Amino acid sequence: MKRKAVACAIFLLFLVLLSGCKEHPDDIKKNQKEELLLWSYYETEAQKEGLDKLVDGFNKSQEKYHIAWEYVPMLDFIKKLSLALSSDSLPDLILVDNPEMESLVKSGLLEDITDQLQSRIFVDNYYQEVWNSVEYNGRYYGVPFCCKNTVVIYNKQMFREAKVTIPVTWDQFKKAAAQLTKDGEQPCYGFVMSAFGGEQGAFQFMPWMLAAGITGENLTDERSIQAFELMESLLEDHCMLHDCINWSQNDITRIFVERKAAMIENGSWALPEIEASGIDYGMFSFPAYVTQGVMAGGEDLAVIQGKNVDGAIAFMDYYNQEEVMEQISEIMWNIPPKKELAKAYGKKNKDMEVFVSQMEGSISRTSIPRWKEVSSALSEGLYQMFGNGYSAKEAWQEYIDKIGK
Numbered sequence: 001m002k003r004k005a006v007a008c009a010i011f012l013l014f015l016v017l018l019s020g021c022k023e024h025p026d027d028i029k030k031n032q033k034e035e036l037l038l039w040s041y042y043e044t045e046a047q048k049e050g051l052d053k054l055v056d057g058f059n060k061s062q063e064k065y066h067i068a069w070e071y072v073p074m075l076d077f078i079k080k081l082s083l084a085l086s087s088d089s090l091p092d093l094i095l096v097d098n099p100e101m102e103s104l105v106k107s108g109l110l111e112d113i114t115d116q117l118q119s120r121i122f123v124d125n126y127y128q129e130v131w132n133s134v135e136y137n138g139r140y141y142g143v144p145f146c147c148k149n150t151v152v153i154y155n156k157q158m159f160r161e162a163k164v165t166i167p168v169t170w171d172q173f174k175k176a177a178a179q180l181t182k183d184g185e186q187p188c189y190g191f192v193m194s195a196f197g198g199e200q201g202a203f204q205f206m207p208w209m210l211a212a213g214i215t216g217e218n219l220t221d222e223r224s225i226q227a228f229e230l231m232e233s234l235l236e237d238h239c240m241l242h243d244c245i246n247w248s249q250n251d252i253t254r255i256f257v258e259r260k261a262a263m264i265e266n267g268s269w270a271l272p273e274i275e276a277s278g279i280d281y282g283m284f285s286f287p288a289y290v291t292q293g294v295m296a297g298g299e300d301l302a303v304i305q306g307k308n309v310d311g312a313i314a315f316m317d318y319y320n321q322e323e324v325m326e327q328i329s330e331i332m333w334n335i336p337p338k339k340e341l342a343k344a345y346g347k348k349n350k351d352m353e354v355f356v357s358q359m360e361g362s363i364s365r366t367s368i369p370r371w372k373e374v375s376s377a378l379s380e381g382l383y384q385m386f387g388n389g390y391s392a393k394e395a396w397q398e399y400i401d402k403i404g405k
Contacts, residue, residue: 036067036311039081040095040299041074042332044250046272050332051095058318065311067092075198081109092307093315095145097199098133098300099365099372105136111303114140116313120320125338127296129364134300142302143316144337146329149296149358150204150267152287156280158188158262166284170211170230173287177239180262190239192261194249195382202375203297203365204249204265205231205382207286210293216368219403225396226289231385232392245386267297268333268355275351283354296362298337335359370403377402 042051048071055067070091072080078100084090096104104110117140123131126144134142159165162180167173177190195201208227215221234240247255253270255261257277264270274281286293301319303312319325322341329336329345335355336342346356365371381399384390390398 033064033066034308034311036065036093036308036315037091038067038069038093038095038315039072039077039091040069041072041077041097042095043071043073044269044272047269047332050328050334053331054319054324054328057324058315061318062314065308065314067311067315069095078104085109090304090307092304093312094302094304095299096142096302098130098144098298099199099375101133101141101300101302101366102136103372104302105141109305110141111305111307111309111312112139112141113303113309113313116309117143120313120317125340127337127339127342127359129296129362129367130298130337133298133364133366134302142300143320145299145301145319146332146334147296147298147337147342147359148267148269148335149294149355149362150207150265151283151285151354151358152191152263153256153266153270153274153281153283154263155256155259155261156282159282162262166282167287169287170289174230174233174237174239177234177263178237181237181239183238186259188259189241189261191234191263191265192240192247192252192255193244193265194247194252195244195386196246196248196251197379197383199375200249201245201382202378203295205378206295206365207265207293209378210295210363211286211289211291212293213290216363219368219374220400223290224399225392228381228385228392228396228399230289231382232395235386242386245383268335268352271333271351283351285354285358292361294358294362296359296364298335374403 038055040051042048051069055069059066077096081090081094121143127147130144130147134140134144158180164176164179167176180188180190182188194204205227208230209224212226213221213223235242249266249270252264252266253273256264257273257279301316303309319328322338325336325338326341326345330349333352335352336345342356342359346353368374377399380402381395384398385392385395
C-alpha cells in the first residue's frame with residue numbers, strides 16, 4: 001500500500017512538471033515569428049515610452065515579425081556598431097543621428113533600400129533637408145524618423161520678477177541674461193547651454209554661428225568670431241558657467257528644472273521633464289544678429305546590410321502610417337518628418353508650434369559640407385574657451401585652424 005502511494009505521488013509530480021513545461025499559446029505564437037532587433041540611443045522617459053509603444057504596436061499589427069529594441073549610449077553607438085560587425089552580432093535596424101548616415105553608407109554597413117522605398121514613399125511629403133540625410137548618390141539607405149531643432153526656453157516667473165521682456169537682438173539677450181543672473185547661496189544664471197564635446201555642443205553652438213551671418217558653404221567667414229565673442233561676454237559677466245562644457249543637453253534640462261538657470265537652449269525633448277516640474281515656462285526663437293539661426297537635427301531609421309531587410313521594411317511601413325507617426329511623435333515630443341503632418345501637429349500642440357515653424361528656415365547638419373570635421377573643430381574651440389580660458393579670438397582661431405586643414 002505504501003509503495004502504491006509513493007508511485008501515485010511520483011506520477012502526479014510528473015504530470016505537474018509536464019504541464020509546467022507547456023508553452024503558453026502567446027509564447028508559441030511569438031516564437032514562430034521572425035525576430036528583429038532595433039538599436040537606439042534614446043534615453044529620456046518620453047523617448048523610451050514612445051519606442052515601447054511603437055514596437056508593441058508593430059508586433060500586434062501583424063503575425064510574421066516580432067521586434068525588440070535595445071539601448072546603446074550615444075557616445076558608444078558607432079563604436080559598438082563596429083565591434084558588432086566583427087563579432088557578427090549586428091541588429092537589423094538602427095535609429096541613428098542623421099549626420100552619421102553618410103559615413104555608415106560609405107563603410108558598407110547599410111542596406112540600399114531604394115527599390116523597396118520607391119513604391120512606398122512619396123519623397124515630396126518630407127522636409128527636403130531631412131530627406132537628404134537618407135539619400136546618397138541618388139540611392140536611399142533609410143527613412144527619416146523625426147526632426148529636431150532648438151529654441152531658448154525661459155522661466156516666466158523669473159522674467160516677471162526681473163522685469164525682462166523677450167529679447168530679439170543679441171544686445172537685448174546679453175542685457176536680459178545679466179538682469180536674470182543672481183549670486184548668493186542659491187545662484188541662478190541668466191543663460192545655460194551645452195558646450196559638451198562632440199555633436200551636442202556643436203549642435204547647440206551652431207545656431208549662434210548661423211545668426212552671425214555665416215553659411216554652410218562659408219564656415220570660415222570672419223563673422224563667425226561674433227558667436228565666440230557672444231559666449232565670451234556671457235562667461236565674463238558670469239551670466240553663464242564654464243561648467244557648461246561638462247553638461248549634456250539632458251543635464252541642461254536638469255539645471256533649468258532645479259531653478260539654477262533662467263534661460264536655456266534646448267529642444268522639444270526637454271519639455272516633458274520641464275512640464276512635470278511645474279515651472280511656468282515659455283519659449284522663443286534665437287535672438288538675431290545678422291539673421292536668425294536655426295539648426296535642424298533628427299534621427300533616421302536604417303537597415304543593416306545582410307540582415308532581415310523584409311522585416312525592417314515592414315517596420316518602416318508601419319511607422320510611415322501618418323496616424324502612427326503622429327502618435328509616436330507626440331509621445332516623444334518630436335517633430336514628424338513629413339511637412340504637412342508636422343504643420344497640423346504644431347497647430348494642435350502649442351508647445352511644438354515654435355519648433356515646427358522653425359523647420360522651414362532651418363539648416364540641417366547633413367547639408368553642411370564636412371559636417372563631422374566642422375563639429376570636431378567647433379567642439380575644440382568651445383573646449384578651449386570654456387575649459388582652458390581662451391579668449392574668443394584664440395578659441396575662434398583654434399576653430400579656423402582646424403577647419404582649414
